Amino acid sequence: MKKCLSLLCCILLGPSASAQKILETLGSGGRPVPSIGASATSSSQGINQIKHIVFIIKENRSFDHYFGTFPAADGATTGTISTGQAISLGRAADQLPRDLPHGWVDMVTSMDGGKMDAFDLAPNVALKQGWFANAGDLLAYTQLTESDIPNYFTYARNFVLGDHMFSSLHGASFSNHLYTVAAQSAETFMLPAAPGNTTLSSWGCDTV
Numbered sequence: 001m002k003k004c005l006s007l008l009c010c011i012l013l014g015p016s017a018s019a020q021k022i023l024e025t026l027g028s029g030g031r032p033v034p035s036i037g038a039s040a041t042s043s044s045q046g047i048n049q050i051k052h053i054v055f056i057i058k059e060n061r062s063f064d065h066y067f068g069t070f071p072a073a074d075g076a077t078t079g080t081i082s083t084g085q086a087i088s089l090g091r092a093a094d095q096l097p098r099d100l101p102h103g104w105v106d107m108v109t110s111m112d113g114g115k116m117d118a119f120d121l122a123p124n125v126a127l128k129q130g131w132f133a134n135a136g137d138l139l140a141y142t143q144l145t146e147s148d149i150p151n152y153f154t155y156a157r158n159f160v161l162g163d164h165m166f167s168s169l170h171g172a173s174f175s176n177h178l179y180t181v182a183a184q185s186a187e188t189f190m191l192p193a194a195p196g197n198t199t200l201s202s203w204g205c206d207t208v
Helices: 019-024 064-067 104-114 122-128 149-160 174-183 202-206
Strands: 006-013 052-059 078-080 086-087
Touching: 052 174, 104 122, 149 174
Parallel strands: none
Antiparallel strands: 006 052, 078 086
8 A cells, every 4th residue: 555645646738628627627816717729739749738737735645545446547445454464445534534643753654664564553653652543543544436536536537647656755744845845845854843832733734
């Protein structure tokens, strides 16, 4: 089972009616949406056909959680837990009932040196750090299907889906947000502490 903290879909839009529609769906910030393909010619080839690049960034989701069941994609529908047992990924709820541990230490534990078989141990690590979690939680071993997120499957089917794209840093959202805008995280790998507070704070998830 693959895991990334921030799901990033890079959609390459060419001169087509579908591309025009997706821009309208994503919104234009109140500005008129330009017509795609108005200046395109039949001789356009390769990269010249790309008119827009749209990045959709989702927090705390993995590729397999969203697209593990996508046809022909390199996704997973099973995962291995710390006992070595392979289990089927369960059906995820639209809104998760609780947060999953996703800090640096949690991720190092979950990845287990690349074996990707200890996501059920991350909650135990979080509890030792004083974070709320359910010991032995298997919530990380769940995924959505096309019926749950039909729009995302439509985007993937009509444009481009990167099934080998992962978060830049195996840690919390703050550092990965920095990578999104600066291609580096200024050596941070955890949530920053709020001013005047020596403990970690969740405000880092909302920054950048």
